[in-house]
Amino acid sequence: MKALTWHGKGDIRCESVPDPKIEDDRDAIIKVTACAICGSDVHIFNGLIPAMERGDVLGHETMGEVVEVGKGTTKLTVGDRVVVPFTIGCGECFFCRRGFYSGCERSNPNREKAAKLWGNSPSGLFGYSHLLGGYSGGQAEYLRVPYADVGPIKVPDELADEQVLFLSDIFPTGYMAAEFCNIQPGDTIAIWGCGPVGQMAIRSAFLLGAERVIAVDTVPERMRLAESAGAMTLDYMQEGIYERIMEITRGRGADACIDAVGTEADSRASLDSFVDRVKVATFMGTDRPHVLRQAIHCCRNFGTVSIVGVYGGYLDKIPMGSAINRGLTFRMAQTPVQRYLPSLLERIRNGEIDPSFIITHRGRLDDGPTLYKTFGDKKDGCVKVVLRP
Incomplete structure (x- = not known):
């Protein structure tokens, strides 16, 4: 065959x-x-x-x-x-x-x-x-x-x-990502990655009752597809994502954040994402977790970080101090x-x-x-x- x-x-x-x-x-x-x-x-x-x-x-x-x-x-x-x-x-x-x-x-x-x-x-x-x-x-x-x-x-x-x-x-994975967020009426859900899983997560978040979905990407076709589902889109190459999410949520942060990117975050997004790529290329690191770091910082106190992007090894410089001191919940799975x-x-x-x-x-x-x-x-x-x- x-x-x-x-x-x-x-x-x-x-x-x-x-x-x-x-x-x-x-x-x-x-x-x-x-x-x-x-x-x-x-x-x-x-x-x-x-x-x-x-x-x-x-x-x-x-x-x-x-x-x-x-x-x-x-x-x-x-x-x-x-x-x-x-x-x-x-x-x-x-x-x-x-x-x-x-x-x-x-x-x-x-x-x-x-x-x-x-x-x-x-x-x-x-x-x-x-x-x-x-x-x-x-x-x-x-x-x-x-x-x-x-x-x-x-x-x-x-x-x-x-x-x-x-x-x-991809449909069950995107749906699970949204389900992990324990969505309540009025919630704002931020989703990194408008690829196939991210698109399914956007629609699933609305199916489960989210009032607002913020979708982060930079590829025009993917952002238009997210917008067609009712999401607000942010281009990480054009604006500061943390600052914009804080502005949109009046300083509180998103009720839940979904990482639908995983190990291959764009190395152009920030200095830390570039350093991640260098580490992987020189066998000093296993993954590029820029998106996960940003999702943690953008999540409100006692919010949820839902991870469905694939990671394979040991992640560097994850801000666990932020997560612990602000009471975040992590949900993740294959x-x-x-x-x-x-x-x-x-x-x-x-x-x-x-x-x-x-x-x-x-x-x-x-x-x-x-x-x-x-x-x-x-x-x-x-x-x-x-x-x-």
Whole structure:
């Protein structure tokens, strides 16, 4: 089959790889009908994610048709149309039973490697390094889905692929980011990053009752898309973000702040963001947490900082003194997607949101290498890429 594979920093290829096979009774094989390039994939493209191996199949936003099931898979049958969560959960362990599927204790076969870095292991993820299981991803013609009776959700025929595809990651992630904020009537929510997850967080914040959303970015197309949802936008290259948020909130700060950027904050944003980039380039640091620092300072006393941007290692110069002395709450996670699927699918069916608004570029797998670069460089108005094998 054809698949998009990683061969080093900036080197994504569309090539032939072996077809997946049933390896466990709880497996299913799906024929991919649509998949997407995620901002998290760009971290891999830019060489920032450890434990990648040449030839690894990428992708964790995937849906398709079930073409084969293991004899222990009880909830899926051949022909079912499904969306596949990017987090892999067994459904039976301590965390899965409590709905924390992204903390699954069984789905990462390389959990000891992850524990050496993070103290313990999260769940396995599709297409996201051997630190998180080494699972082949879904930017391919076919995908093997472990624990298939737990993860995939069947989708109704009346909804198009592009309406439901983002249930695999960015819609639940953006929604979780907003849910973490414990939004109350009258609240102002500040969101850093108007990429795909940020866009979903903006709309989710309004769905959950926010009165005002402030969205921070500098890419014109992304800021216009945020404004179309009702957000007020601030361009961090044109104005001081801390000063403007304090002005807008009359000196109090935002009720909650969402970091939807993560490890690749723009090094042009400030002196500290430039220093972060130098540290990473010279192996003196692992991440560029400028946005997180700013979100902490912009949050009101006893407010919430919600973190869904990806960080990988040890973050420098985080103002914990500010957080402790002002009573901030931090909420963060890889999204336990399965927890959110039924309710978010219902919101789509009810017409409360159509996630396909985010799509700006479409292509085939063969177009993938070029579109990775277009998306990563934020060129040609690219906000979200969908591929159809």
